[in-house]
Amino acid sequence: MTTIDTTATNTATTDPTTDAGPTGVSRRTFLGGTAAAAGGAAALTFGSRFAFASPENPSQGDVVVLIFLRGGADGLNMVAPYNMATYRTLRPNIRVKDPSEFADPTGKAGLPMVQGGAISPFGLSGTFGMHPGMASLHAGPWSNGHLAVVHAAGMPRYESNTRSHFDSERHWEFGSASNSYANGFLNRYLMGQSGVDRLAAVGRGGQLQRSLQGGVAAYSMYSIGSFNVSGFPSNTRARTALSSWYDAGMGDLLLQTGATTIGAINTVAGTNFTLPQYQPQNGAVYPGSNLASGLKETAQLIRANVGLRCVALDIGGWDTHDGMGAPEDPASYFRQRVAGLADAMTAFYVDMGSLMDEVTLATISEFGRTINENGSGGTDHGRGSCQFIMGRKIRGGVYGSFPSTIADDPQDGDLSVLNDYRRGLSEVLSVRGGASNLNQVFPTYTQQAPFGLVIA
């Protein structure tokens, strides 16, 4: 699975009354991977302060940025137990290798993760290697002690043992495998917060992520710059008519979404959104990917003082059933994937600078993959994966239990889920986000002791 890059400017907004020429670049041009940086970057005023630090928004929680790695990311090759015997034998071609296996390991070997960590009970600390394609993340956030890894993470089998993409994604995003909870855990988190208004919850893209769906108004968008009523001979008049028709009726999703969207356009977009293109700070350079432009938009929104509290983004392409390639090969598929993720996360981290004191970024993926490399050089659906949690109030290290050996068994083997993904997220939401309703955020999860990966 791969995510389509649809960051192109919407040519349909071309005003036929003012532009007699043919339409410009079509969206599909961008499918070929020729995407430049997102065009038409939003125009906003930058507040120098955070939304939550502003007088008009007294809420005290951090911004939580959630990246969903869609397709089932192979955590065993992102943070690799590269000296584990079964890992080495069951992954002959795709395994991440120990530096000692190369005369010059630079750019080829796994990057030792010797700092920090609280792995129990098998004492594998120091024996994990980050994929060499993730060098930027290793050299930056990890080396600065701002990156935590929860490995063997997922939904424990007593709640769900599925290896279905579609089931698992729903379980993660709803925070529960129970059919009784059909709205997003981030939305329920915001439900318990005060001072949630304006653009508190933003999902990047055309479709609102399930993690954000629910009673608190949440907005899907590609860019704040295009978040407006357009296409009509008079967009102002159109907005007036639409706002009279889309009435936030009780329980009607269409009417409610229409009403809150127009409301947000009226109160947030307003008339003073005619500002210069966003310039990343601190020398940050975002790569040209859909995720990177989403994170850049996120950085812009954080600086724009619009009340932002939760952001959800997606990156696809993790369903690597074949052709993952060797980690030391810079052109290999999986290396390109992890490099894209690492470079985008690192750019955001650099751009935010000290603002990362109040921003926490976390990744999730529906499951990890089999320890067995299949006959086509890929891996099939597994169970536990690794989860990254990044911020300047994060205590770097590898957390949770991890086995000393992993067996190839599609029913009961592979990297099983030893660490509930909700454990780290609970800590982030309560310590950094001020959540006091974790029993509603994660209603079917019994709270465990915090890992201690968050600094209050």
Place this chain on the structure above:
Amino acid sequence: MVPLTADHVANRLTFGPTPGLVAAISATGITAWIDRQLAPAGLPDAEGRLSGAAYQSLRNSNLANYAVRETSGGQDRIFNAMDHANLQRAIYSEQQLYELMCDFWGNYFNIWRRHTWMGFLRTRDYEDVVRANALGKFSTMLSASAHSPAMLDYLDNLSNDASRPGGVNQNYARELLELHSMGIINGEHVYTEADVQAVAQIISGFALESSNASPNRFNFKFLANQHSRTAVSCFGGAISFPARAVGQGYADGVALVDYLAHHPSTARYVCWKLCRRFVGDNPPMALVDSAAAVFTANDTAIAPTLRHILMSQEFASSVSGKVRRPLEHMVACLRALGATMSNDPEGTSADALRDALYGMGQPIFERVTPDGYPDFAAHWVSSDGLINRWETSGLIARNGLGSQSNTADRVRVDLNVLLPNPLPATVADLISWMAANLADFTMSSQDVTDLCTALTVTPTAVSTTLKNDTTKFPLAVGLILSHPTFQRR
């Protein structure tokens, strides 16, 4: 008893009513109209628009389309032809229920054309697997899909090679069970991980002819050397095959697919998806179960199963219970206003329509994952989705899609031919008339008043006040198409 109405049928069983359709359904009789739609041969279709060389790829063999693909821009031309052909079929064919079912099965057996370089294979898949069987037998369609080079490529069965170290690739096997047959309804699994593993073995070797020299290149081929020949048993022993000799095993895969097509869980899953499409996002399970019985009793025939659903009380009482998906909304706008357009798949208007669907979040034939576009409103009712939906409505009503310099390559609507003569008396009358007769819904007098307020026109003014205003008139029409009621079907 809730009576089945022509309005409901026109909204739910077509891509949107054209002016006069509701009256035509009433005149034919609702049941007779549905039965004709279920056996649509002979009803006018849109194929005449697709007879030219620009659509040759629809008729080409896989090998011939490979040759097109190898020319400069060839892949884009193949994809554009597929996109614009099926868009025009949705807009212009009078076999509307059949076209809806093609869209349904196209999503059910979704394939993303950009997963590998062999995306050109999807054209034959869509014509021969989906369209050829959309109202036929499910068992035939499932078997055709299991033999479809496009599907086997997309879900990695070409590399499901039991002879290699590491063994089988589970990708196709898993989705064959989860998405194409037994399914998972509300988290209920009816098969195990061991079953997935076994199915991957049984189906290994289902691949395609790859020899450059073969005239069958890119067509289905069973590769005996890739097939797992070990003994296998799954589904609690219901499917069980002994160890096989080299060259054997193809019949095992065929028997497996036939077993799956006729499995009770498959009947239930298929009917659950049909009911979600035609009745509601959370369909009543009693209807799902009764439809599954009809499906099984008719040896997986789709038309009688669908007829059972459409004749049910649950269907009759589900008026306006679904929100139109982006494709349905755009086509409904075009049909409501009698839009004309060039049939050039490379043209500006084809491109603009494609772009509009991108904007609304569901570009045609671009769903990346094998589950197809979701059929649950929360997936497309979003801020960005609505903003782009309103924009598309506004642009269609003002002739804003397509080339602005070449009218021949523009998506055009001509409201003059649609309006009655004489015109309704007042501005309010005109708005009400257009909502009722073009968009097929009754706009409340309050909503009419609100629209007049937004337009700064007096409701009681003579209707030409609005009709002759070249800015406000197309604005009013675009807004009628953006009204909440028009978003539902």
